Amino acid sequence: xxxxxxxxxxxxxxxxxxxxxxxxxxxxxxxxxxxxxxxxxxxxxxxxxxxxxxxxxxxxxxxxxxxxxxxxxxxxxxxxxxxxxxxxxxxxxxxxxxxxxxxxxxxxxxxxxxxxxxxxxxxxxxxxxxxxxxxxxxxxxxx
Amino acid sequence: xxxxxxxxxxxxxxxxxxxxxxxxxxxxxxxxxxxxxxxxxxxxxxxxxxxxxxxxxxxxxxxxxxxxxxxxxxxxxxxxxxxxxxxxxxxxxxxxxxxxxxxxxxxxxxxxxxxxxxxxxxxxxxxxxxxxxxxxxxxxxxxxxxxxxxxxxxxxxxxxxxxxxxxxxxxxxxxxxxxxxxxxxxxxxxxxxxxxxxxxxxxxxxxxxxxxxxxxxxxxxxxxxxxxxxxxxxxxxxxxxxxxxxxxxxxxxxxxxxxxxxxxxxxxxxxxxxxxxxxxxxxxxxxxxxxxxxxxxxxxxxxxxxxxxxxxxxxxxxxxxxxxxxxxxxxxxxxxxxxxxxxxxxxxxxxxxxxxxxxxxxxxxxxxxxxxxxxxxxxxxxxxxxxxxxxxxxx
Numbered sequence: 022x023x024x025x026x027x028x029x030x031x032x033x034x035x036x037x038x039x040x041x042x043x044x045x046x047x048x049x050x051x052x053x054x055x056x057x058x059x060x061x062x063x064x065x066x067x068x069x070x071x072x073x074x075x076x077x078x079x080x081x082x083x084x085x086x087x088x089x090x091x092x093x094x095x096x097x098x099x100x101x102x103x104x105x106x107x108x109x110x111x112x113x114x115x116x117x118x119x120x121x122x123x124x125x126x127x128x129x130x131x132x133x134x135x136x137x138x139x140x141x142x143x144x145x146x147x148x149x150x151x152x153x154x155x156x157x158x159x160x161x162x163x164x
Numbered sequence: 165x166x167x168x169x170x171x172x173x174x175x176x177x178x179x180x181x182x183x184x185x186x187x188x189x190x191x192x193x194x195x196x197x198x199x200x201x202x203x204x205x206x207x208x209x210x211x212x213x214x215x216x217x218x219x220x221x222x223x224x225x226x227x228x229x230x231x232x233x234x235x236x237x238x239x240x241x242x243x244x245x246x247x248x249x250x251x252x253x254x255x256x257x258x259x260x261x262x263x264x265x266x267x268x269x270x271x272x273x274x275x276x277x278x279x280x281x282x283x284x285x286x287x288x289x290x291x292x293x294x295x296x297x298x299x300x301x302x303x304x305x306x307x308x309x310x311x312x313x314x315x316x317x318x319x320x321x322x323x324x325x326x327x328x329x330x331x332x333x334x335x336x337x338x339x340x341x342x343x344x345x346x347x348x349x350x351x352x353x354x355x356x357x358x359x360x361x362x363x364x365x366x367x368x369x370x371x372x373x374x375x376x377x378x379x380x381x382x383x384x385x386x387x388x389x390x391x392x393x394x395x396x397x398x399x400x401x402x403x404x405x406x407x408x409x410x411x412x413x414x415x416x417x418x419x420x421x422x423x424x425x426x427x428x429x430x431x432x433x434x435x436x437x438x439x440x441x442x443x444x445x446x447x448x449x450x451x452x453x454x455x456x457x458x459x460x461x462x463x464x465x466x467x468x469x470x471x472x473x474x475x476x477x478x479x480x481x482x483x484x485x486x487x488x489x490x491x492x493x494x495x496x497x498x499x500x501x502x503x504x505x506x507x508x509x510x511x512x513x514x515x516x517x518x519x520x521x522x523x524x525x526x527x528x529x530x531x532x533x534x535x536x537x538x539x540x541x542x543x544x545x546x547x548x549x550x551x552x553x554x555x556x557x558x559x
Contacts, residue, residue: 031477037547052511052550055471055490055499059549075549079473079490083547 023080024114030084035091038073045141047133049126056082056123060090060130064138067097074130081120088112089127098135102147104128169483171529175369175461175522176318176346177487181412182371188415189373192408200405201396210407217414224417225344225363226354227380233397234410237377238345241364242269242312244379244390244401245341249310249362250277251388253339257307263287263295263324264505265317270343271501274312283307292454293322293506300332310339315347315363319489319502319518320453321462323351330359339385345369345377349420350428350459361385365417367409371523372416376409427523432460435521438530439463446538448554452503452516461521464489466503466512469551470544475517478540484533489516511550 023031043061050056056078063071072094074086089109093101106124110116116124136146172180192213198206200214215229222229235241250260262274264286274284285303287295295313304311311333316323326342333340341362344353349370355363362385366377381387381400393402443449448468467475472488479486489500490513499513508516517537545551 028477031474032481034547039552048549052514053509055511055514057549075547075552077469077548077550078471080477082471083474 022117023084024116026088026112026114027081027084027116030087030113031080034074034083034087036073036087036094037075039075040071040073043073043134045134045136045138047130047135047137049129049133050078050082052077055079056126058082058086058126058130060086060134062093062134062138064098067099069093069096069098069101078123078126079120081116081123082126084113085109085116085123085127086130089131093131098138101131102135104131169532170485171483171533172485172524173519173521173529173533174485174487176321176459176518176520178368178374179371179522180524181368181373182416182419184419185372185412185416189408189412192411197407200407201394210405213407213411214405217410220414220418221365221378221380224348224353224421225365225380226356228383230398231380231383233379233381233401234405234413235377235379235401236375236406237368238267238343238364238366239269240390241366241377241379242267242343243273245362245364245381245387246270246273246277246310246312248387248390249339249341249385250282252386253309254282257305257309258282259285259305259307259309261285261287261300261303261308261311263289263313265289265293265319265322265502266312266314267318267343267345270312270314287313289322289505291507292457293317293320293452293502294454294457295324295329297325297328297332300329304332304336304338308336308338310341312341312343315342315344315353316351316459317453317502318346319500320464320506321346321459321520322453323347323457323459326360327358333361334359346459348417349424350461352424355380355382362387367413367416370416370420373409373412376406376413378413428460431521431523431525434525434527434530435461435463437527438519438521438534439465441530441534442537445534446541449541450512452506452508459520461525463519463521464516466508466516467541467545468512468515469548469554470515470541472514472516474544475515475537475540478543479536482536482540484536487518487520489518490514 040061044064045062047060059075061073072090076086092104106128109124109127198210200211218229218232221232339361343364345366348365361382363380368374391402452464472490489503503513
C-alpha cells in the first residue's frame with residue numbers, strides 16, 4: 022500500500038524530536054481524527070537552520086512529517102512557505118488517495134510554525150493561498 | 165530487511181485451511197465434478213457429499229440437516245436472514261432490533277432495510293461490549309418481527325448472553341438471528357437449547373475454505389428467498405452448489421467441534437499469558453472487551469498516545485500479522501464503531517491492537533510477540549506529541 026520511500030521515512034524518520042527553545046512551533050490535526058503533527062523550527066537570518074517533528078498518526082503521517090522537515094531544512098522562510106502538500110507527496114513517491122490529507126497536514130504544520138515565528142517577531146502572519154484546504158474538517162475528520 | 169520470522173495472530177480475519185480439509189476437498193474439483201442436480205452416478209456422488217456435509221453442520225450446532233442451507237459465506241447468510249425474514253414477515257410488522265456492535269454485514273443490511281421503510285432499533289452495549297437483556301425487553305413492540313444480535317464480537321471478542329436473548333425472543337414470539345461467524349468452533353453452540361431461530365456461519369473462520377458458509381433456519385420459519393434461480397437447496401437458495409467448498413466446510417466444522425474444548429483451553433491459556441504480560445509491562449494500556457466472557461484467542465488492547473496503523477506496520481516489519489480498530493488502517497477515517505460503542509475516546513480507539521490467536525500459536529511465540537509490541541509502542545511513543553505532553557505533565 023505504501024511506496025518504498027514512505028516506508029523508509031516511516032522506519033527511519035528524519036529530524037524526529039523536539040527543539041525545546043524553538044523559534045517557531047506549528048501544531049496541526051487532532052487526536053480524535055488520529056493524527057497530530059508538531060513542527061519545531063530554529064530560524065537564523067531568515068533561514069530554517071534546524072527543524073524537528075513529533076507525530077501521533079499513521080505511517081503516512083509520520084513519513085509526511087519526516088519528508089516535510091527534510092524539504093524545509095536550510096531553506097529561507099519564503100521558500101519553506103512554498104513547499105506544498107503535493108511536493109511532500111511527490112517526494113514520498115506518492116501516497117494512497119485516502120492518505121493525501123497527511124501531506125496536507127504537513128504543509129499546514131510548516132505554515133503554522135512559520136507564522137508562529139513571524140508573530141513572535143512582531144511580523145504579520147502570512148495568509149494561506151485562496152483555495153487552500155486544511156488537513157481536516159474539524160467536524161468530520163475528512164480531508 | 166524484513167524479519168524472516170512469521171507469526172500469524174489474526175485468526176479472526178481468516179484462518180489457514182487445514183491440510184486435512186484441503187485433502188477432503190481436492191477430489192471434488194477435477195475427478196468428482198458432477199453437478200449435484202444431474203441424474204447420473206457422478207452427480208449423485210456430489211449430491212451425497214453435500215448431504216454428508218449438511219449432516220455434519222447440523223450436528224455441530226444441534227440442528228436438523230433439513231434446517232441447514234449452504235451459502236457463499238457469512239455475509240450472504242446475514243443478508244439472507246435479515247432481508248428474507250423482513251420481506252417474509254412485513255405484513256406482521258416492520259420493526260427490527262439489533263445491536264451497535266454488529267459486523268457491517270448486519271449493520272449495512274439494516275441500513276438498507278431502513279431505506280425500504282423498516283424501522284431499526286439499535287441496542288447499546290455496556291463497557292465490556294455486552295447487550296443488556298433488559299434493554300432488549302424494553303424496546304420490543306407489537307411491530308417487532310426480528311432480533312439480530314451477534315454471538316461473539318469480531319473485534320473485542322465479547323460473547324453475548326445469547327441464551328437469555330433467545331429466551332426473551334421465543335417468549336414473545338419474535339424471530340432471533342445470530343451472526344455466529346466468530347463463535348463457531350470457539351464456543352459450544354446448541355440452537356435448540358439457546359432458542360436460536362437463524363444462525364450465520366462461515367467456513368474460513370475455523371480452518372475451512374473461503375467462499376462458503378451456511379445459514380441455519382429453524383423449521384417452519386417464514387423466510388423469502390434471497391438468491392433467485394434454480395431449485396438448489398430445496399428451492400431456497402439458488403445456484404450450483406460449491407461442492408468442494410461445502411465438503412471442506414463439513415470436514416472443518418466436524419474437526420472444530422471435536423477439538424473445541426481442548427483447543428479453546430490451550431489457546432485461551434496462551435492468550436492469557438500474553439495479555440497479562442502486555443497489561444502489566446506496558447504502562448498506559450487498557451483491555452477492551454470483557455475479561456472472561458471473551459473468545460479464547462482474542463486480545464484487544466489500547467495503547468495510549470499512539471496510533472494503531474503505525475503499530476501494525478512495525479509489527480508487520482517484525483513478521484507479526486495483527487489488526488487494529490484505528491481508522492487509518494481501514495480505508496475510512498472513523499475509528500472502529502465497536503470501540504466507540506464501549507465508550508473509548510476516539511484517540512484511544514485509534515491506538516488499539518487486536519491479536520487473535522489460533523491453532524498455530526504457541527507459548528514460545530509469546531515472548532517474541534510481547535518484546536516486539538513493547539519495542540514498537542515505545543518507539544511510537546517517543547515520537548508522539550501526546551506522550552511528550554503527558555511526560556511533561558508528570559514532572
